[in-house]
Amino acid sequence: MDNLGELLHGFGIAITLPHLALMVIGVLLGILVGVLPGLGAPNGVSLLLPLTFGMQPVSAIILLSSMYWGALFGGSVTSILFNIPGEPSSVATTFDGYPMARDGRPTTALATAFGSAAFGALIGVILITFLASWVAQVALAFGPAEYFAVYFLAFASFVGMGGAAPIKTVVALAIGFAIAAIGIDTVSGSVRLTMGVDELVKGVNFVVAVMGLFGIGELLVAVEEEFHARAVSSKIEWREVFRAVGRLPRHSVALLRSAAIGCWMGITPGGPTAASFMSYGIARRFSRRGRYFGTGEVEGIISPETADHAAGTSALLPMLSLGIPGSATAAVMMGGLMIWGLNPGPMLFVDQKDFVWGMIASMYVGNIVAVVLVLLTVPVFAALMRIPFVIIAPLIVIICVVGAYSVSNSYLDVVMMLGFGIVGYLFKKLFYPLAPLVLAIVIGDKAEDAFRQSMLMSKGSLGIFFANKLVTCLIVAGIVLLLLPLVLQLARLLRKPAPSIHETTVQNTARETAREKVII
Amino acid sequence: MGRTSTLLLSAAAIVLAGTMPALSAWQPQKPIEFVATAGPGGGTDNLARAVQNIITKHKLVEQPIVVVNKGGGSGAEGYVYGKASAGDPYKVIFGTSNAWQQPLVSKVAFNYTDLTAIAAMAQDEFLLWVKQDAPYKTAGDYLKAAASGEFKMGGAQSKDTDEVLTRMIEKAGHIKLTYIPFKSGAETAVQLAGGHLDSHVNNPSESLGQWRGGTQRPLCVFSPKRLPQGAKVTATEGWGDVPTCVEQGLDIKQYEQPRTVWLPGKVTPDQAAFYVDLMKKVQATPDWKDYIEKTSQVDTFLTGAELDKFIKEDLEHVKQVAGEQGWLVK
Numbered sequence: 055m056d057n058l059g060e061l062l063h064g065f066g067i068a069i070t071l072p073h074l075a076l077m078v079i080g081v082l083l084g085i086l087v088g089v090l091p092g093l094g095a096p097n098g099v100s101l102l103l104p105l106t107f108g109m110q111p112v113s114a115i116i117l118l119s120s121m122y123w124g125a126l127f128g129g130s131v132t133s134i135l136f137n138i139p140g141e142p143s144s145v146a147t148t149f150d151g152y153p154m155a156r157d158g159r160p161t162t163a164l165a166t167a168f169g170s171a172a173f174g175a176l177i178g179v180i181l182i183t184f185l186a187s188w189v190a191q192v193a194l195a196f197g198p199a200e201y202f203a204v205y206f207l208a209f210a211s212f213v214g215m216g217g218a219a220p221i222k223t224v225v226a227l228a229i230g231f232a233i234a235a236i237g238i239d240t241v242s243g244s245v246r247l248t249m250g251v252d253e254l255v256k257g258v259n260f261v262v263a264v265m266g267l268f269g270i271g272e273l274l275v276a277v278e279e280e281f282h283a284r285a286v287s288s289k290i291e292w293r294e295v296f297r298a299v300g301r302l303p304r305h306s307v308a309l310l311r312s313a314a315i316g317c318w319m320g321i322t323p324g325g326p327t328a329a330s331f332m333s334y335g336i337a338r339r340f341s342r343r344g345r346y347f348g349t350g351e352v353e354g355i356i357s358p359e360t361a362d363h364a365a366g367t368s369a370l371l372p373m374l375s376l377g378i379p380g381s382a383t384a385a386v387m388m389g390g391l392m393i394w395g396l397n398p399g400p401m402l403f404v405d406q407k408d409f410v411w412g413m414i415a416s417m418y419v420g421n422i423v424a425v426v427l428v429l430l431t432v433p434v435f436a437a438l439m440r441i442p443f444v445i446i447a448p449l450i451v452i453i454c455v456v457g458a459y460s461v462s463n464s465y466l467d468v469v470m471m472l473g474f475g476i477v478g479y480l481f482k483k484l485f486y487p488l489a490p491l492v493l494a495i496v497i498g499d500k501a502e503d504a505f506r507q508s509m510l511m512s513k514g515s516l517g518i519f520f521a522n523k524l525v526t527c528l529i530v531a532g533i534v535l536l537l538l539p540l541v542l543q544l545a546r547l548l549r550k551p552a553p554s555i556h557e558t559t560v561q562n563t564a565r566e567t568a569r570e571k572v573i574i
Numbered sequence: 575m576g577r578t579s580t581l582l583l584s585a586a587a588i589v590l591a592g593t594m595p596a597l598s599a600w601q602p603q604k605p606i607e608f609v610a611t612a613g614p615g616g617g618t619d620n621l622a623r624a625v626q627n628i629i630t631k632h633k634l635v636e637q638p639i640v641v642v643n644k645g646g647g648s649g650a651e652g653y654v655y656g657k658a659s660a661g662d663p664y665k666v667i668f669g670t671s672n673a674w675q676q677p678l679v680s681k682v683a684f685n686y687t688d689l690t691a692i693a694a695m696a697q698d699e700f701l702l703w704v705k706q707d708a709p710y711k712t713a714g715d716y717l718k719a720a721a722s723g724e725f726k727m728g729g730a731q732s733k734d735t736d737e738v739l740t741r742m743i744e745k746a747g748h749i750k751l752t753y754i755p756f757k758s759g760a761e762t763a764v765q766l767a768g769g770h771l772d773s774h775v776n777n778p779s780e781s782l783g784q785w786r787g788g789t790q791r792p793l794c795v796f797s798p799k800r801l802p803q804g805a806k807v808t809a810t811e812g813w814g815d816v817p818t819c820v821e822q823g824l825d826i827k828q829y830e831q832p833r834t835v836w837l838p839g840k841v842t843p844d845q846a847a848f849y850v851d852l853m854k855k856v857q858a859t860p861d862w863k864d865y866i867e868k869t870s871q872v873d874t875f876l877t878g879a880e881l882d883k884f885i886k887e888d889l890e891h892v893k894q895v896a897g898e899q900g901w902l903v904k
Contacts, residue, residue, distance in 0.1 A: 243648070243901075389619060393623065399784055462651070
């Protein structure tokens, strides 16, 4: 337990008055940039970066990472209250968080989200503390083929979920892939799908797409359907905050499963976005109340939030030990490390013990500070829901327009955002699912790069996806998840004559499926 | 919170520093935007932020400076933005040699002639890296091994500096390599550490941590003479101990990547002169030396006719390689 001694030493560094003050400042700033869509953690951290040049590296990283925690929490606020995800990784939180908030339970939704997020982060830090050296080795095993397998798994866990017809899911995925392909292609270096618009060479930014699809799209639907919608009457109830957090242990299976998915994706490094989507998809399939997902289910909030934060936290480990950033924010912080004169890589743990363990200890303390602060703000944020729709609607438009513009100071982004708003509205009206579209926009190009890199390596042979145990397991798991809905349907068809099967629970059906597959 | 008050004080000082004597005919009258043609955290971004930091710290300009990242399309986003801002002396674009290389090989809507070249401020060196436990000890061994089997060479981006160098190695060493493009040098380094590649040609700073950590080592440097000794990187070796590729029988004398600074097109000579002067002042500070040393780059300063000559020569060379590979688009 060498690590434990180091950690205690780290706590000695982290728990000092100036550092605690830095954490509070960082977290508050983070909540602010997280709540304002379009700003987001990566931008917030890069804005703050120059201020840290004069600091001790360990103080600087404490400030920046606290801001990261704050932003991760803050990003969930707008997802839940206004259906505008501030970060790619909080998209999945909107699926159940927003319906629950609209249903008059914003306090419950926010408290549940924050509580499970804190749990995820905690598991992530514990993992970093004890498995640092082992984890570093796992990440090294990931070549292009393994990356593709992870992305494939994320897609597979999502296809077939949701009430939408499978063909509509595929259409949404395909449109998402096309949007992800816009801009310069990594593998060939050529410009694709810019349709004569020079500026499109930069590609479509996620924030622009999501603010249109979710924020504006939802607004259009709301304007049409509930023009006379009154504000949701939500009482400011402190007790509900604690009650919601207190109820979390009842969902321990979902919590643990999501934390495991999150840690795995953070280390490998599939990233928090893929983790939250995958966790939501899997929870939907295996939860007893899976069929109610999308209407404001507690586990529909717990699953993506826990996985998001577990992945976000453990993503810092590959950054420290290998110099691969697991997320955009980690990439900015890594730039900071270099400027402070530290070189991320395996030697950091040997050369810079104070820095590494001070930072890890600050992750424990920083997360506790963050969750306390953020829970205190719940009633304030929940109160926003009482503002009448006629006032909040223009505000949402303003937030979306400013957010889209601030991504790269470009009017084209604002126009595109509004265009995506119309797409989002049409998708809703025609019952096309938005989630696969967003997932494909976010990780579609990464999956494509990984696939084509693998093909270059194997000279076009698909055998590379079955070349070792790791990649084979991932691909097989993906295929199983992909075929599961199909097999389930088949099973249902075959069993139709037997009426007793109709009322079996999801778990039973899953077991049936396993047997069914053996038969097939 | 002494630190915060110091920061606030220095911020106030910047705002109030209106007493600087006019050093050149033109002076900026409003905030200046530094455009990094790369995402946050990369080498180009680090340069822009380091220059911003030095200018602010030494109060070289009385106007505030903000850094924005426009790294979409392998940097094309930033250059296109520069082209669209013609005549605006408040946008300074930080890039690399891809300002003139990218338009050759891909249909991007800019050319380096749309911009005003200010300076090339630092040269990044290239080295040939292999996995730590690879059997070959010299570039000669590497070429021999690569001749038999087919080696996988990784690099950042496609048809960019890394791939151009790879094709040069193929030609000089009479071998054939499979080039696999990744998003960045850092990603490539990790792939080599994991044994998914046989080699790559990263800049020193991109693989420094990995070399120290014992996951990969440099075989040779693509430079006419060995690098300055500097501090030891591993227990026994420093940059100066890496032999040149020519020494080891891989006949590529020099391959470097300049970090470049541009203004939009159609700015006045006065305005360009102001920034040339500013960058010279930045380079004279101890903080710049520190930055150069920490990122293991070579300090150079090319401007005016010298820079023009450098660009033209590099362009000719890349055109030749790109032509042989069939990459040229126009």
